[in-house]
Amino acid sequence: MKKTSTQRVSELCLKTGYLLISGGAESYRIEDTIERIGKSLGHDVNCYVTVTAVFVEVDGQNSKFIKSTRWDQFTDDR
Numbered sequence: 800m801k802k803t804s805t806q807r808v809s810e811l812c813l814k815t816g817y818l819l820i821s822g823g824a825e826s827y828r829i830e831d832t833i834e835r836i837g838k839s840l841g842h843d844v845n846c847y848v849t850v851t852a853v854f855v856e857v858d859g860q861n862s863k864f865i866k867s868t869r870w871d872q873f874t875d876d877r
Contacts, residue, residue, distance in 0.1 A: 803840045805858050805860055808836075810862075811840075812844060815836060816846070816855065829848045829853065830846045830847065842858050
């Protein structure tokens, strides 16, 4: 199986986190789901969720999403 790029996995995880947090999912459920997605795509993913933010680390590269009314509020901390 071909390994998906780190950037694409990061974007997928953040979008998934956005959808789950917007839908009112519990933080542990969001963290578990995001980490499982990353593992299934062959990456080491760590996630931390608060009421207003999703922080994702994919293979040591950090990304975050801060909840707002628009999706384009995620940043890549490189």
